[in-house]
Amino acid sequence: MSAADGVREHYNLWLGRRQPPGTEDPDFTRLADAVRRLQDQFTASRPPPALAAHSADTIEDLVAALAGYQVGEPDQVAGRQFAAVGRGQTFVPPVEIDTFDGDSVTARVSFGRFYLGSNGAVHGGAISLLFDDLLGQVANAPGKPRSRTASLSVDYRRVIPLETELTVTAHTSRVEGRKVFVSGALRSDRHLLAEAEGLFVRLLADQQ
Numbered sequence: 001m002s003a004a005d006g007v008r009e010h011y012n013l014w015l016g017r018r019q020p021p022g023t024e025d026p027d028f029t030r031l032a033d034a035v036r037r038l039q040d041q042f043t044a045s046r047p048p049p050a051l052a053a054h055s056a057d058t059i060e061d062l063v064a065a066l067a068g069y070q071v072g073e074p075d076q077v078a079g080r081q082f083a084a085v086g087r088g089q090t091f092v093p094p095v096e097i098d099t100f101d102g103d104s105v106t107a108r109v110s111f112g113r114f115y116l117g118s119n120g121a122v123h124g125g126a127i128s129l130l131f132d133d134l135l136g137q138v139a140n141a142p143g144k145p146r147s148r149t150a151s152l153s154v155d156y157r158r159v160i161p162l163e164t165e166l167t168v169t170a171h172t173s174r175v176e177g178r179k180v181f182v183s184g185a186l187r188s189d190r191h192l193l194a195e196a197e198g199l200f201v202r203l204l205a206d207q208q
């Protein structure tokens with residue numbers, strides 16, 4: 001299946017996971033998207049002192065308002081809006097899934113200014129973050145035992161441009177006992193930009 005057949009929404013789920021009934025939170029998802037835009041604008045802006053102070057006041061008011069609604073991990077909604085690109089979180093860049101067959105994924109990603117390293121290049125840690133998250137989702141696809149990243153190696157082949165639509169792919173290359181090896185690649189329309197190899201170790205019962 002592909003994005004073109006009208007089931008794209010399905011693939012925006014966290015690689016095959018359906019949103020548990022009653023946990024959709026479109027207003028929270030909108031908030032997460034606004035925070036992400038804020039991160040990009042903040043990083044790129046050089047406001048006059050009065051605007052910086054006013055912005056700090058506004059954000060401090062928001063922090064105080066949200067302080068009354070803190071919940072533990074089981075009740076967290078951030079990152080669990082599976083039907084939304086970006087999943088209602090602000091850490092990993094929003095990835096748009098195009099195809100997923102249970103083991104291989106193709107997707108698109110664009111890094112905003114928040115992810116700038118220096119000299120126009122995306123921060124290398126952001127590339128590792130992207131791969132850890134996407135390769136981790138492949139290793140933890142529905143029906144597979146839970147696993148955690150034991151090792152992640154990234155080869156940076158070319159400077160990775162900001163604000164450019166890139167293709168990211170991942171697939172399981174082999175499974176040896178508890179060890180799941182997942183490979184990934186990030187490409188522009190012309191070049192291979194980065195490659196990754198992740199080792200995900202399936203958890204024992206007392207590690208879940």
Ligand SMILES: CCCCC/C=C\C/C=C\C/C=C\C/C=C\CCCC(=O)SCCNC(=O)CCNC(=O)[C@H](O)C(C)(C)COP(=O)(O)OP(=O)(O)OC[C@H]1O[C@@H](n2cnc3c(N)ncnc32)[C@H](O)[C@@H]1OP(=O)(O)O
Pocket residue numbers: 014132133134136137138140141146147148149150151177178179199201202203204207
């Ligand atoms: C955060 C989510 C976690 C899981 C959630 C699961 C499902 C939830 C639903 C959906 C999730 C969907 C997607 C998830 C998205 C992203 C995932 C991100 C994942 C992470 O970001 S998670 C945080 C970072 N991660 C850690 O926090 C791990 C800390 N760590 C440990 O928890 C232990 O270290 C562990 C359990 C990994 C292994 O420990 P252990 O004691 O059970 O096993 P042991 O050490 O015996 O290793 C067994 C065999 O792996 C080989 N081996 C081990 N480590 C190796 C290495 N580094 N290099 C080469 N080989 C290695 C050994 O050599 C042996 O190989 P052999 O059997 O051949 O001898």
